[in-house]
Amino acid sequence: MIQPRRLSQEDERSLLSRLQARQESALAELYDHLAPWILGLAERILGDADEAEDVLSDVFVQVWARIHQHDARRGPLVPWVLSIARNRALDLLRRRRRWWRKIDRVAAANKAAGADAVDAAGADEAGVPGWPVHRAVHQALGALPVEQRDVVLLAYFEGLSHAEIAERTRLPLGTVKTRLRLGHKKLEESLRDLKDWLR
């Protein structure tokens, strides 16, 4: 079995301190670790490979410019970078006024992919950095009841508000809130070990 390479806590601390010391090689290293995941996340949100590359570029500009703002006591580096990527992708989605067109494309793509978020991990990718995290998050999502998973994914990948999710799914607002709350609670429990692993 191929042992997955991962960004260990020690590696990350070292990487973070080197990033904060403005070592250019550290940013290149971070790129090697995270660029495929950022690109995948951005493409998932935007449904457009070119725009996803723009997001990737913007993310590394922001990381390099704002690395001193990252507080390791408040969370690990990787989720911080992922949150920058998600926010940037959602901003782009909104600002370019392609909201509904993109949503339709992404929704159609997701439908065609058959719940991409819970697909099983491919054996040929198991050796890439971050893969254990990817698998753990997949498993956590896969363990959610489908009605909870749907609203969690709509909120995360499409940046929809509770009201917008209610409108999209034609569910009462209260039901949406309940499903989100339950889904997030279960995810938190499922990913607790993951969080502990990186902290």
Place this chain on the structure above:
Amino acid sequence: MSDWLGMSASRQAPRPELKARVLERAFAVRTGAPWWGLAAAAALPLALAGAGLLWRHATRLERGLAATRDTLNLVRNPGTRVIPIPVVVGARTGELTIFADTISHRWLVACHNLAPNAPGQAYQLWFVTERGMRVAAVMPMDHDVPMVMAIDMPSDAGKVMGVAMSVEARAGSALPKGPMLFHVDL
């Protein structure tokens, strides 16, 4: 917790050439000027342009004020002679008022209610001097608006004995050729 959800998306291998481009852009931001420096650099030409406009505006106001003072002095001067002259063009009667300062040898000419010129034409004012007609001013009038101008009397033509106005080509004429509107002896 939810920040980890981004890891649920399938990874996409970036194109190999993308890395250099992304890093180059990131490092360029680091070495670039801070935002306030860029803002200041961008604002400097605007500030200079604004100062230039203000200076020009102030200069124009000063000149206008000086001209107004000059005009008032000329009008108030006891030695200034006021000469109203009716100007009839077609069915319309306007007026031309000359404030002639015999001390400074300048005229202030005010026109009211003059009919606008036909295209390609202008009013032309003449000094009638001992040595013949001398051009005083060419006054193209495209619109029905009052007009005031200061004119220096000729110093090399002897005594100014009168004033006349004709309609000439728009560029003016060295000698009166068009219809004469008035000819007044002073």
